[in-house]
């Protein structure tokens with residue numbers, strides 16, 4: 277067994293053993309996350325679970341596959357209290373650093389599978405979340421995604437590999453995306469349970485109370501109804517009580533009540549509302565949402581099915597080949613063609629240029645700070661922005677020109693049969709309009725557009741020209 281020598285510590289955070297290097301996180305110190313991409317695995321010393329959760333979330337929620345797919349191991353001396361959320365997100369644990377050798381096999385397995393992936397950037401937030409999910413499942417050979425009962429989850433159940441992508445309040449969106457992944461054929465589901473969520477905010481933290489049907493107050497007092505057999509009188513118990521002892525006397529015939537079932541009975545309960553003085557037999561049940569404070573009848577709660585999900589063959593293939601967009605994304609962004617179609621059309625345009633020796637151009641518009649922008653916009657807004665961007669571009673080019681998404685942050689545009697100078701001018705104008713559009717739609721959103729416009733060269737293959745155009749936006 278190998279031991280770690282102090283001279284093996286490259287930096288504060290790096291451990292080396294043989295050909296393996298690990299990022300070692302302890303003492304509440306957080307390394308720069310980019311550093312993780314250069315190492316084989318992450319080891320986190322478990323002293324404080326909140327800190328571990330924070331680190332694990334930060335790694336798994338990163339957008340760079342070289343970071344979020346990195347194997348994570350916990351270094352813990354004792355068995356942890358029940359923390360299935362964290363356990364699901366990590367790849368195992370060791371008792372001491374001397375045991376690291378035992379997990380190298382697992383590290384190799386994950387990293388070999390990771391290197392076989394071809395991850396593309398995604399057109400939409402949904403596609404990005406699906407990409408991450410199927411990639412994480414594939415590299416860890418996780419066939420089934422089980423919902424984990426979780427008292428901290430805003431859904432009652434947590435899918436940790438989904439939850440990492442959402443703020444607590446938006447966790448219900450995870451269910452929508454899982455459904456979408458199922459529609460795309462990446463996952464297959466099975467019913468597991470049903471949960472009821474707030475109809476306003478989709479939260480699950482509810483307080484259930486019996487309330488007055490008239491004023492909805494929960495300030496009510498129940499009272500037994502007493503039926504006195506000898507005289508037939510029926511009334512609330514308080515009519516039978518006296519001030520001297522705890523015995524009951526009939527207010528109608530004045531006889532003392534003896535034995536329940538013999539001379540009297542309690543056929544039902546009556547409720548008295550201390551707020552509006554209404555007396556009633558059947559109360560309503562209200563659910564008060566502890567997140568948004570709405571207080572409504574339980575009938576208004578929204579039912580959601582919680583399912584277990586299995587990665588399909590198609591899902592595995594999509595993980596390997598890269599998953600850019602859901603069918604919905606493409607349908608939604610009117611005015612674009614698929615990137616493959618764009619490539620084919622470009623090839624024909626080059627063939628045409630060989631004959632005509634005309635001037636055609638290729639343009640890329642890139643959002644430099646896309647991860648910042650997309651994390652601020654929900655998926656609905658993001659699609660709205662896509663549509664707006666495309667319609668601005670569309671209105672500045674000819675109807676015969678085509679637009680395609682190369683990634684969620686880069687749009688490619690053909691500008692055929694116009695001099696390069698004019699194409700450059702149009703590109704400049706488009707970016708100005710796009711910036712104005714963003715400024716007028718969002719108050720505090722700074723979008724950095726970068727562009728590159730090149731003249732098509734009929735002597736070079738179309739794929740090479742696209743590669744050169746997009747190289748700096750990768």
Ligand SMILES: [Zn+2]
Pocket residue numbers: 474475476477478479565566567568569570
């Ligand atoms: Zn609510």
Ligand SMILES: [Zn+2]
Pocket residue numbers: 488489490491492493549550551552553554
């Ligand atoms: Zn009332």
Ligand SMILES: [Zn+2]
Pocket residue numbers: 504506507508509526527528529530531
């Ligand atoms: Zn009586």
